[in-house]
Amino acid sequence: MNMPNGAASPNSPALTNGSGAAAILAAGIGSFALAMLACVGDKLAAVKNSLIFYKPTGPLSGVTTGAILIWLVSWVILEWRWRNKTVGAGRIAALALALLALSLLLTFPPVVDLF
Amino acid sequence: MEITARALWTLIHGLGFGALYLLACSGALMEFYRFTTSSAPPESTPGQERFPKVYFFAMTVLAWAAVLTGTYVIYPWYRAAPPPGTTDLSMFPQRLLMSSPTTTGWHSLGMEWKEHVAWFCPISITMVSFVFIRYGRSLKNHPQLRAAVLSFAVASFVAAGIAGFFGAMINKFAPVQGGHTIQLSQGEEK
Numbered sequence: 452m453n454m455p456n457g458a459a460s461p462n463s464p465a466l467t468n469g470s471g472a473a474a475i476l477a478a479g480i481g482s483f484a485l486a487m488l489a490c491v492g493d494k495l496a497a498v499k500n501s502l503i504f505y506k507p508t509g510p511l512s513g514v515t516t517g518a519i520l521i522w523l524v525s526w527v528i529l530e531w532r533w534r535n536k537t538v539g540a541g542r543i544a545a546l547a548l549a550l551l552a553l554s555l556l557l558t559f560p561p562v563v564d565l566f
Numbered sequence: 567m568e569i570t571a572r573a574l575w576t577l578i579h580g581l582g583f584g585a586l587y588l589l590a591c592s593g594a595l596m597e598f599y600r601f602t603t604s605s606a607p608p609e610s611t612p613g614q615e616r617f618p619k620v621y622f623f624a625m626t627v628l629a630w631a632a633v634l635t636g637t638y639v640i641y642p643w644y645r646a647a648p649p650p651g652t653t654d655l656s657m658f659p660q661r662l663l664m665s666s667p668t669t670t671g672w673h674s675l676g677m678e679w680k681e682h683v684a685w686f687c688p689i690s691i692t693m694v695s696f697v698f699i700r701y702g703r704s705l706k707n708h709p710q711l712r713a714a715v716l717s718f719a720v721a722s723f724v725a726a727g728i729a730g731f732f733g734a735m736i737n738k739f740a741p742v743q744g745g746h747t748i749q750l751s752q753g754e755e756k
Contacts, residue, residue, distance in 0.1 A: 466704055471697045471711040478693035478718055482686050489682045507642030515637060515685055522689055544714035551686075551721055558682040560675050 469533030472543045477529055479547030479554075481522025486557035488514040493563055567753065571745030575639050576737060583632035584730050587687065590625045591723040597621065598698065598719060602705035602712050619702070622695040629688040629722070636684060636733075643742045644677070659740035669739050676732035684729035690722035 492499045492510045502513025556562050569577075597618050648658045655662040663673040697705070697715050705712045 465707065466701055468708050468711055471701060471705075471708060471715070474693045474696050475711065475714045475718070478689050481689045485682065485685055485689070505638070507646075508637055509645060511637060511641065511681055514682070515633075518685065519689075540708065540710040540714075544710050547714060548717055551690075551718065554686065555683070555721065555725070558679060558686075560678045563678075 467535055467537045468540045469536040469538050470530060472538045472540050473529035473533045474526060475547045476543050477522055477526035479550035480525045481518055482554040483550040483557075484521040485514060485518035486554035488517050490557050490563050490566065494566060567750040568747050569750060570743055570747055572640075572643055572742045573745075574748060575635065576742050579632060579635040579640055580730070580733050580737070583628050583635065584726065584733065587625060587628040587632055588723070588726050588730055590621070590628065591719075591726060594622060594625055594694075595716070595719055595723065598694070598716060601703065602698075602701075604706075605703065615702070619695075619699045622691070622698050626688070626691050626695045629691045629726075632726075633684050633688050636729075637681070640742055641681065643744065644736075657744050659736070659742055662740040663736070672732070672736050672739055676736055680729045680732040680736075683725045686725040687722045687729070690718040690725070694719045694722070 488502065492502045492514055499510045502510040502517070504516050505512035601618050643659075645660045646658055648655060648661055652658070655665055660673055660677070663669045663677075694715050697711065701708065701711070705715070
C-alpha cells in the first residue's frame with residue numbers, strides 16, 4: 452500500500468539511513484570540490500586556463516561543471532554502496548558539515564588571498 | 567516605458583529566480599522542521615502531505631534556474647572585455663567597477679564571492695529536497711540526518727542571501743546594460 456506520509460507501513464521495513472547519509476556526504480563533497488577548484492584555479496594560471504570550458508563565462512564554467520560532476524558521481528557511488536544499509540550517520544553528517552564549512556570559508560576572497 | 571534585453575534577463579535572474587528562492591527559504595526551513603518533527607495529523611489528506619514536497623521541488627528548480635541564468639546568461643555580459651581604447655566603460659560592468667578604487671571592492675570581494683558561493687544553493691537544496699521527498703515524516707526517526715539536512719538548508723539560505731545582496735549592489739553601481747530595447751508601454755505625451 453502506498454503510504455502518503457512517507458512512513459513505513461507495519462509490514463514494510465523502515466527506511467535505513469544510508470540513502471540520506473549518501474546524499475548529505477555527496478553534497479559536502481560537491482561543495483568542497485567547488486571551493487577547491489575555485490581556489491586552485493585562482494592561484495595557478497595553468498589550472499585556470501584548463502577550467503575554461505565555455506569562453507564567455509571563463510574559468511567559472513569549468514569550476515562549476517567540474518564540481519557538479521564530482522558531486523553527482525560521488526552521490527551515485529555512495530548511494531549504490533549505502534542505499535540499503537544503516538551507517539554511522541552522526542560521523543558522516545559531521546564530515547559533510549565540516550566540508551561545507553570549509554567550502555564556505557574557501558570561497559571567501561580574503562581567505563583565498565591568504566594562500 | 568522600456569527595458570533592455572540584458573536588464574530584463576538580470577531582472578528575471580535576480581528578482582524572479584533569486585528573490586523568490588530567498589523568500590521560499592524562510593518558509594521551507596519552518597516547514598521542514600515542523601513536518602519532520604511531528605506525526606501526520608489524523609485529518610491530513612494526501613494533498614496536504616504532498617504540498618511540502620512539491621514546494622521543495624519548486625525551490626530546487628528556482629535555485630538551478632538562478633545559478634544557470636546567472637553564470638551562463640548574465641555573467642558573460644558582466645565580464646566582457648572592452649576593445650582597446652574604450653573610454654566609456656558603461657557597457658562593461660566588471661571593468662567599470664575596477665576602474666575606480668571606490669568601487670573595485672564590489673568586484674574583487676562581491677562578485678568574486680558571489681559567483682562561487684551561489685552554487686552552494688542548488689547543490690544543498692537538491693540534496694535537501696531528495697532527502698525530504700524520500701524520507702518525509704520518517705526523518706523524525708533519523709535525528710542526525712534531519713539536523714544535517716537542516717544545516718545545509720540554512721547554509722543554502724545564507725549563500726543565497728550573500729549572492730542576492732552582492733548582486734543587487736553590483737547592479738546598482740555597474741548595471742548590466744545593452745541588447746535590444748523592449749517597449750513595455752507607450753507613455754502619454756505632455
